[in-house]
Amino acid sequence: MRLLERMRKEWFMIGIVLAIAGAKLKPSVGVNGGPLKPEITVSYIAVATIFFNSGLSLKTEPLAY
Known part of the structure; x- marks a missing residue:
């Protein structure tokens, strides 16, 4: 179980x-x-x-003002 947890943590x-x-x-x-x-x-x-991914991470509230 510890190996699976470690793999999830270090997936990248x-x-x-x-x-x-x-x-x-x-x-x-x-x-x-x-x-x-x-x-x-x-x-x-x-x-x-x-x-595209960078644009998806923008917060939309500041863009409205």
């Missing part, structure tokens, strides 16, 4: 380690022209998603 770091391990094991997924299409995904979709 575990995710980063898994992403790095996946990239090391299968680098062909992220190359230009690969299945993830990083030339499109990183340029447009990732930036738009970051700005």
Whole structure:
């Protein structure tokens, strides 16, 4: 049970380690022209998603004044 609690607490770091391990094991997924299409995904979709999530975190009350 303590391991599960620790994993829930450290979920972000575990995710980063898994992403790095996946990239090391299968680098062909992220190359230009690969299945993830990083030339499109990183340029447009990732930036738009970051700005969208950032906008969702804004408090709406100060924006009304």
